[in-house]
Amino acid sequence: MEEELRGILSERGLSVSSLPEKGRCLLTTNHFSPGEIIISQEPYVSVPNHSRCEVCFGSDKLKKCAACHFVWYCGSKCQKADWTLHRVECQALSKLEKERQKYLTPSIRLMVKLYLRRKLQDQKVIPNTVTDNYNLVEALVSHMSEIDEKQLVLYAQMANLVSVILQWPDLKLKEVTENFSKLACNAHSICDSELRPLGTGLYPVISVINHSCLPNAVLMFEGKTAVVRAVQPIPKGSEVLISYIETAGSTMTRQKALNEQYFFNCSCPRCMNLGQCEDIQESAVLEGYRCDANTCTGFLLRDPDNKAFICQQCGRLRKLEDIKQIASEVKSFSEKAATALKSGNYEEAGSLYKTVEKLQLKLCHPLSLNLMSTRESLLKIFMELNNWKDALVYCRMTIPVYEKAYPGCHPMLGLQYYTCGKLEWLLEETGNCIRSLTKAFDILRVTHGTNTPFMKELLAKLEEAHAEASFHTQTH
Numbered sequence: 001m002e003e004e005l006r007g008i009l010s011e012r013g014l015s016v017s018s019l020p021e022k023g024r025c026l027l028t029t030n031h032f033s034p035g036e037i038i039i040s041q042e043p044y045v046s047v048p049n050h051s052r053c054e055v056c057f058g059s060d061k062l063k064k065c066a067a068c069h070f071v072w073y074c075g076s077k078c079q080k081a082d083w084t085l086h087r088v089e090c091q092a093l094s095k096l097e098k099e100r101q102k103y104l105t106p107s108i109r110l111m112v113k114l115y116l117r118r119k120l121q122d123q124k125v126i127p128n129t130v131t132d133n134y135n136l137v138e139a140l141v142s143h144m145s146e147i148d149e150k151q152l153v154l155y156a157q158m159a160n161l162v163s164v165i166l167q168w169p170d171l172k173l174k175e176v177t178e179n180f181s182k183l184a185c186n187a188h189s190i191c192d193s194e195l196r197p198l199g200t201g202l203y204p205v206i207s208v209i210n211h212s213c214l215p216n217a218v219l220m221f222e223g224k225t226a227v228v229r230a231v232q233p234i235p236k237g238s239e240v241l242i243s244y245i246e247t248a249g250s251t252m253t254r255q256k257a258l259n260e261q262y263f264f265n266c267s268c269p270r271c272m273n274l275g276q277c278e279d280i281q282e283s284a285v286l287e288g289y290r291c292d293a294n295t296c297t298g299f300l301l302r303d304p305d306n307k308a309f310i311c312q313q314c315g316r317l318r319k320l321e322d323i324k325q326i327a328s329e330v331k332s333f334s335e336k337a338a339t340a341l342k343s344g345n346y347e348e349a350g351s352l353y354k355t356v357e358k359l360q361l362k363l364c365h366p367l368s369l370n371l372m373s374t375r376e377s378l379l380k381i382f383m384e385l386n387n388w389k390d391a392l393v394y395c396r397m398t399i400p401v402y403e404k405a406y407p408g409c410h411p412m413l414g415l416q417y418y419t420c421g422k423l424e425w426l427l428e429e430t431g432n433c434i435r436s437l438t439k440a441f442d443i444l445r446v447t448h449g450t451n452t453p454f455m456k457e458l459l460a461k462l463e464e465a466h467a468e469a470s471f472h473t474q475t476h
């Protein structure tokens with residue numbers, strides 16, 4: 001089987017190798033251009049988030065399976081497509097006491113489905129293929145020796161629940177526990193084209209790809225298919241690298257996230273800058289405080305005795321006490337705002353987030369990620385309220401931070417230009433709309449390809465805006 005996998009990868013200009021610091025890795029044996037698909041794969045197993053169709057992850061016209069009353073389908077087509085596996089899962093879930101059903105989290109369900117699929121493949125009910133077989137799951141890293149005691153106990157409890165559900169006398173609890181650890185560092189969150197999470201899936205070939213905070217490839221999903229595309233020219237003989245985490249944070253924040261979930265120290269070019277002048281400045285801008293002189297845009301660093309921050313542009317001191325006071329107000333208002341937003345009270349949430357924004361303007365650097373995140377919430381609230389004018393103001397304010405925090409060809413940046421263009425269209429700012437949609441298209445055609453309904457819609461909007469602009473030129 002391994003030989004066959006090597007053959008398939010080689011036909012696509014790829015090979016699997018091993019690096020001392022990283023373990024397995026995916027290398028190119030051909031050149032890949034930006035936007036070109038490097039590899040794609042269907043999930044070995046997947047589960048949707050709550051209240052989504054088990055098969056297509058849609059959220060319309062859902063009905064529960066009449067037997068287990070647990071799994072949702074949007075129609076008979078999806079239900080039939082899932083029947084081979086769900087037939088056995090349904091029997092197990094139906095026997096489970098009602099009280100226990102509330103513990104059926106997506107991770108538990110993913111594990112149950114993993115074992116059922118393995119069994120059905122062993123029994124040849126579901127065919128094994130080179131890229132769709134349990135051997136690939138066996139080869140995944142688990143980091144069992146590195147996870148802490150508390151996490152290990154949690155995985156063991158989860159394994160117990162899987163055993164209660166499956167009721168197989170020969171199920172090896174230790175192996176299930178290890179598989180939970182594998183899921184933690186190998187499973188992917190499945191998102192739609194706008195990066196909204198829909199579910200979770202395990203893609204054992206895609207899982208060979210290692211991480212970089214400055215990646216040369218991006219992983220997106222078309223339905224449940226994982227698609228990896230080049231975002232830079234990738235020469236023959238290079239390692240294919242995607243990002244596992246939100247890369248907008250400072251080097252310290254990124255390294256902490258990678259260490260906690262994936263157990264490695266990243267040595268990408270961005271991380272190798274840790275502690276150097278440029279890196280210190282970047283983290284002080286993205287996650288630090290502002291100078292309290294009105295017109296100064298300098299960034300602050302802690303003074304040596306830790307009682308104040310010093311502006312690196314004008315030398316002014318800002319007391320730690322002052323910063324702590326505003327930070328605690330920000331925390332308290334942010335919590336209230338999040339609660340109002342969660343309960344759908346958009347007017348109240350909007351006014352609370354505006355207070356947070358005002359406080360953050362006194363506290364944070366103008367290009368700070370926290371301030372941007374508040375403005376992102378305000379943008380969403382104004383969109384919910386159909387207030388396009390204010391939504392556009394906030395969308396435009398976030399763009400310089402996106403441009404600073406992400407590389408030029410990043411889906412988040414492309415999506416933000418797209419939102420900007422859609423708002424400009426609604427507000428009849430045709431010229432600006434064309435500029436924003438063009439920027440969005442230039443990025444997203446690389447990260448998303450051009451063939452999906454999402455990209456066709458973007459292109460149609462851009463063409464409509466061009467037609468509107470030329471109509472105006474002709475009539476004036």
Ligand SMILES: C[S@@+](CC[C@H](N)C(=O)[O-])C[C@H]1O[C@@H](n2cnc3c(N)ncnc32)[C@H](O)[C@@H]1O
Nearest residue numbers: 021022023024141185207208209210211262264
């Ligand atoms: C999804 S797996 C990637 C494939 C993995 N190298 C293997 O041998 O199967 C994730 C694991 O790979 C390793 N890894 C990924 N990116 C790395 C990097 N940039 N540096 C060091 N190790 C890395 C870490 O052990 C991480 O938990």
